[in-house]
Amino acid sequence: MILSTHLIDFYVNLMYNSRKNIGKSMTRNELVKMLDFLDEKGVWCFNINIFNLFFPNEAKSVRNVSLKRHADNRTILNVCRGFYANPRARSRPSFALPRLAYLIRPREVFYISYETALSDYGIISQMPNRLTFATTGRSQIYDTPYGILEFTHSTKNPAVFLEDCTFYDDYGLYYANPRKAVKDAVRANRNVGLIDFDELDRMEKNNELAG
Numbered sequence: 001m002i003l004s005t006h007l008i009d010f011y012v013n014l015m016y017n018s019r020k021n022i023g024k025s026m027t028r029n030e031l032v033k034m035l036d037f038l039d040e041k042g043v044w045c046f047n048i049n050i051f052n053l054f055f056p057n058e059a060k061s062v063r064n065v066s067l068k069r070h071a072d073n074r075t076i077l078n079v080c081r082g083f084y085a086n087p088r089a090r091s092r093p094s095f096a097l098p099r100l101a102y103l104i105r106p107r108e109v110f111y112i113s114y115e116t117a118l119s120d121y122g123i124i125s126q127m128p129n130r131l132t133f134a135t136t137g138r139s140q141i142y143d144t145p146y147g148i149l150e151f152t153h154s155t156k157n158p159a160v161f162l163e164d165c166t167f168y169d170d171y172g173l174y175y176a177n178p179r180k181a182v183k184d185a186v187r188a189n190r191n192v193g194l195i196d197f198d199e200l201d202r203m204e205k206n207n208e209l210a211g
Helices: 005-020 028-040 050-054 060-072 096-104 114-121 178-187 197-210
Strands: 045-047 077-080 083-085 110-112 130-135 140-144 147-153 165-168 173-176
Touching (some): 050 060, 096 140, 114 178
Antiparallel strands (some): 077 083
């Protein structure tokens, strides 16, 4: 993998800081220093393994106790299993929840579909209390401080997985088009009784005229 100059600089500085922390404990002051350093580099949410780099001599059992203590006093946020966030981070994006999806599932392909997409398109009137994704990975729900992420496994061929999807810069995510979102809902045995098929037909006709 080719790293950008920014990433090279980040990892060089990360290793430098971790060496300076050899022998140091994860006190609140030292943890805040780590969080501020990462924030300056644009990192607001991170995998638990990063604590091993900054506090390499802290035993796993001691580290876990420290993390619980710091999470309880809100110095860090326990986002989900294995992931933490900096609640003071200035680098946190405006749309934190959709960005979080890529941090938690970095090796998978997924897109917004089901109830989230259908609600955004006005094909169902109910607003879901979560972001819903079709994914090549396993099905799982993450209840995070920023909202709920629901991933549903799709058996669709990975070669055509993102067909009929549009990339939205604001979210940094792919969105299923209306018809694809409906097909996904049917395939996954969602509540299709909520779907306004007349609205779907009107939307597609308007898109044809606009095209």
